[in-house]
Amino acid sequence: MERSEGERLHAERRKRFWSLLGILALIGAVSGFIGGFMIGHEEASGTSLSPSLMTAAAAGVVLVAILVAYFSWRFFVTVDEVELADNLWGSLIGFYVYAILFPAWYAMFKLGKAPEPDDWLIFGAAMITATVAYGVRKWRSR
Structure with a gap:
């Protein structure tokens, strides 16, 4: 065929x-x-x-x-548009994790309530969150 x-x-x-x-x-x-x-x-x-x-x-x-x-x-x-949208949503959610976590941790550090922010930990959390968000969107579209 x-x-x-x-x-x-x-x-x-x-x-x-x-x-x-x-x-x-x-x-x-x-x-x-x-x-x-x-x-x-x-x-x-x-x-x-x-x-x-x-x-x-x-x-x-x-x-x-x-x-x-x-x-x-x-x-x-x-x-295609679906893959692009999935990537953009995952990236956006990962960015928001970074954009919220770093300033909050830094403020707590400046207030003496937390250790100095760990750049690699925050980066890793953002990347893992972005990957999970992407995976969830892919899973839901099955």
Whole structure:
């Protein structure tokens, strides 16, 4: 049985979707491995990285940021309206967690009622919340 034009277009769109997610995951995995290796080597040897290696690492961070921004943009122009809406809702909810949690924690810190805000904890909470919100929207649309 021959596939219809709509089925072929849907298959191509899904292939682009998963390809772009794969590229973003690969960028994250490679940059995470290299960064973790460099930090681990620095800590294990007890020495600092050379200035030239620090410059190369800084250039790598800038390159990864540019690549992630570019492929994220490609992802959002490739996906359909439903996927875009799910991502936007997840992102918005994650942003609100960050926008509410950080100032509240900082105010409590300034009032002497809490320790200094933990940037990574707040970032992690925002990312986890965004991922859960995205997952809930996907689950509800099944």
